[in-house]
Structure formats: C-alpha cells, structure tokens
Amino acid sequence: MYDVNSMKAEEFISDEEIRASLAYADEHCQDLELVDALLKKAEERKGLNHREASVLLACQDPERIQRMYDLAEQIKKDFYGNRIVMFAPLYLSDYCVNGCVYCPYHAGNKGITRKKLSQDDIRREVIALQDMGHKRLAIETGEDPVNNPIEYVLESIKTIYSIQHKNGAIRRVNVNIAATTVENYRKLKEAGIGTYILFQETYHKDSYEKLHPTGPKHNYAWHTEAMDRAMEGGIDDVGLGVLFGLELYRYEFAGLLMHAEHLEAVHGVGPHTISVPRVKRAEGIDPASFDNGIDDETFAKICALIRICVPYTGMIISTRESEAVREKVIRLGVSQISGASRTSVGGYAEEEPEDECSEQFDVSDKRTLDEVVRWLMEMGYIPSFCTACYREGRTGDRFMSLCKSGQIQNCCHPNALMTLKEYLMDYASEETKAIGEKLIQAELANIPRERTREICADHLKKIEEGIRDFRF
Numbered sequence: 001m002y003d004v005n006s007m008k009a010e011e012f013i014s015d016e017e018i019r020a021s022l023a024y025a026d027e028h029c030q031d032l033e034l035v036d037a038l039l040k041k042a043e044e045r046k047g048l049n050h051r052e053a054s055v056l057l058a059c060q061d062p063e064r065i066q067r068m069y070d071l072a073e074q075i076k077k078d079f080y081g082n083r084i085v086m087f088a089p090l091y092l093s094d095y096c097v098n099g100c101v102y103c104p105y106h107a108g109n110k111g112i113t114r115k116k117l118s119q120d121d122i123r124r125e126v127i128a129l130q131d132m133g134h135k136r137l138a139i140e141t142g143e144d145p146v147n148n149p150i151e152y153v154l155e156s157i158k159t160i161y162s163i164q165h166k167n168g169a170i171r172r173v174n175v176n177i178a179a180t181t182v183e184n185y186r187k188l189k190e191a192g193i194g195t196y197i198l199f200q201e202t203y204h205k206d207s208y209e210k211l212h213p214t215g216p217k218h219n220y221a222w223h224t225e226a227m228d229r230a231m232e233g234g235i236d237d238v239g240l241g242v243l244f245g246l247e248l249y250r251y252e253f254a255g256l257l258m259h260a261e262h263l264e265a266v267h268g269v270g271p272h273t274i275s276v277p278r279v280k281r282a283e284g285i286d287p288a289s290f291d292n293g294i295d296d297e298t299f300a301k302i303c304a305l306i307r308i309c310v311p312y313t314g315m316i317i318s319t320r321e322s323e324a325v326r327e328k329v330i331r332l333g334v335s336q337i338s339g340a341s342r343t344s345v346g347g348y349a350e351e352e353p354e355d356e357c358s359e360q361f362d363v364s365d366k367r368t369l370d371e372v373v374r375w376l377m378e379m380g381y382i383p384s385f386c387t388a389c390y391r392e393g394r395t396g397d398r399f400m401s402l403c404k405s406g407q408i409q410n411c412c413h414p415n416a417l418m419t420l421k422e423y424l425m426d427y428a429s430e431e432t433k434a435i436g437e438k439l440i441q442a443e444l445a446n447i448p449r450e451r452t453r454e455i456c457a458d459h460l461k462k463i464e465e466g467i468r469d470f471r472f
C-alpha cells in the first residue's frame, strides 16, 4: 500500500489502475445487475469511485443512461437547488513560453498578437465587467516568468479588488494560472483569491508530454502535483478540469476522478469545482486535428456522471459551448456558468481591432449577460451573483461539510435571491427585470422555512432601500 501523503503524480494517477478500470468496465458494462446496483449506490448521494464510474460510462443501455440523467438532475436539485452561479473570465496576458499544441498562446505562434494589460487597462476591463453586473471573475494568463511573474498577478488581483464603481464590486477573483511553487500559492492565498483553477489537459502521461513538447508545462509531475502544492500553500478551494478532445475520454474521466479521490484522501477535501472544456477552434488551431473529440451526447453523459460521482463538487461550463449544449448540461448538474465572455486580452472595454488577435478560443455562446440571465430565469433557474461562502470563510472542508449535510441550501438560496435582486435593480433590461421580479416573488412564496423567509425579506428590503451589503 502507498502512503497517500507522499504519493507522486504517477502513483495517484496510476496508468495501470486506469487501464485496469477501463478493462473492468468493458467486461462489466453489459452486466445490468451490476449497473443497477451502482445506480442504487449512487442514489445514496455519497458518490462513486473511478472504477464504478467507468462501468456506468461504458454502459450503453438506453434505459440505464436515462436513469443516470434522471439521477444527476435530482442530485443537482438536492444539493444546488435551482441556482446557477455566474462568472466571467478576464484575460490579463497572452505571453507564454510553453509549446502546448492545442493552445493559440503557444510560444511559436506568430499569428497571435501578444498583449499584456497594464493596471490601468485592468481598471477599464473591470469597470466594463462591473457595468454588466459581474461580481466574480476568473483571471487567466499564459505562463511567462518574465512577462507574467507572480508579482504581476498579485498586483492585478489587488487592483481588481480595489475597484468600486457605482454599486459594483468584484467580490471573488478565481485564478487560472500555470502550476507554480508552494510559496507562490501562499502569496495567492494571502491576496485573497477564491478558487485556484488548473486544468490537467490530459491525465495520459505520454500524450501529455507530446501535447506539451516544450516549456515548463512539459513536466507532467510538476503540473499534476500542482493542486497538492496549492493546498500545502493554504488554498483549500481548487478546481480541476480536463480538456476533452486530446485523449480518450474514458481514460480522462477515470483520471479526473482518481485525482479527486487523491485530494480527498490526502487533504480531506476534494475539488471545489470541475470544469469540462472541449478543444475549440482558435488562431492556428484546428480541433479536427485532435483525434479524440466527443459528440454532444457523450459530453452530456460525462457531465451527468460527474454530478453523480462527486455530488458535492461544483461543475463549470464556459462559453466554449453553445446555448443548446449549455441548456442540456445545466439540467444535468452544472452549477456555474460564464456569461458574455471575451477570451481576448482586453476585450471587455473595447472590441479587439480587426488586425489584432489575442483570443484564446472561439466563443460559441456570444449572448450578453442580460440575455443569459433572462434565459436562465425563463427556464426557472436563479442566476446567482453570490460570493458569500468565500467571504464568510465557508471554503474547503467547511464548505463541503455544509454541502454534504444539505445545510448550504439555507444560506445559498436567500443570498442568491438577494444578489439577483441587486442585479435586476442595477443592471438588467426592463424585460429581464420583469421576469426576474416575478421569479423572486414565486421563489419567496415557496420557501418552506419561516426563518429563511425572514432572512430573505430582510435582505430584499435592504436592497429596495438602496442599502448594499457587500458581504455577499
């Protein structure tokens, strides 16, 4: 037996174990008695391990697949209610020294315009984002120790948090930057970041090395062990992800769950979020040149199974996906979505000029935030701009234990309604406002607990009177 605390990347993401799990899944996926038993176990809402999950992923029985979807939808409702958390990415710099073959920011790409936002540029971007109504950002940079050192990232976070424009404020900055040292993670923690997000891209070591032929990101162990260093540095909310399309999806899915199991075993808390990006067209990048693209149905099945297998982990879907795909997977378990995203460096304050190109990938869902918010509400969801958990110290295992006990509903629901109300008053179009007000009234009437209803009424009254509570 391994000592999990000192496990290295190739031990906790064991290629041998993944292959054995996939072989087990192939052998047993038509054993409907086993599939039924796994579905029954999943109904307990305690999750499934990577091997069990692989059997469900391999199962092609239509009736069982429908049951997976139904269960995912039910678990989503139980743990997250009808709330969908909103965020936007903010690209700070596309300078990059890596050679990632799927990413337009790779060092050898001469077709891309290299840009880096100054602190004044960041101010303009953040004001544009606040004017849309955003409260939560994910900052993104390429990896470049000279152009994007940690000091630049820290200074940018400070700038972002310092901007109060009208009733706006960015209340949570999540960070998606390259794997770094424990010392740097500690600095990010001290700067008050929310989640540290790092996509594994692929868990398959040989493919990983081929897809990242040059630069610091080539080092599989350094990248794969990043979350352990982040947690050692005090960051307890970390976000995992796989870039689907690069390797066989079944391999990635098992690897992703093994990574989550490892974090839970060693640090006592699993990933705060899981993202599910798919490779997209970008400057000099053709997704068709990667052999492992997955269709929308397989994608939906993966999302449903993530919801079933790690019920307490948030799931994020970006504007890489179309409105139709987003609609489908939101129902199956996604809890957080981006809206009105720009993937270029400096794309919010001004459109990027035609002769420049710094977009990281093509956006499929190009709607405004107002349109996305309205669309969610028309489907009965509550778009939430809440960041209270993080601001009140409900992170890591504290968040997870509240979530597991179902208590998170009691604070999240009133807070979500309050931040939606704030959004409607400050930023929404008349049409969106009308739909939102109706939805809030209907939600209020349905809150079963007296105390929660009181908290809600209190929150809403304050906003009506123009009093903003920036704790949320």
Ligand code: SAM
Residues within 6 Å of the ligand: 102, 103, 104, 140, 141, 142, 143, 176, 177, 178, 179, 198, 199, 201, 217, 242, 243, 277, 278, 279, 280, 281, 282, 285, 320, 360, 361
């Ligand atoms: N440089 C950091 C790193 O190495 O992790 C930050 C990541 S980058 C700004 C954000 C993510 O975009 C990458 O981790 C990758 O998964 C994704 N990405 C890169 N190229 C993409 C493409 N062509 N289509 C979709 N997603 C892409």
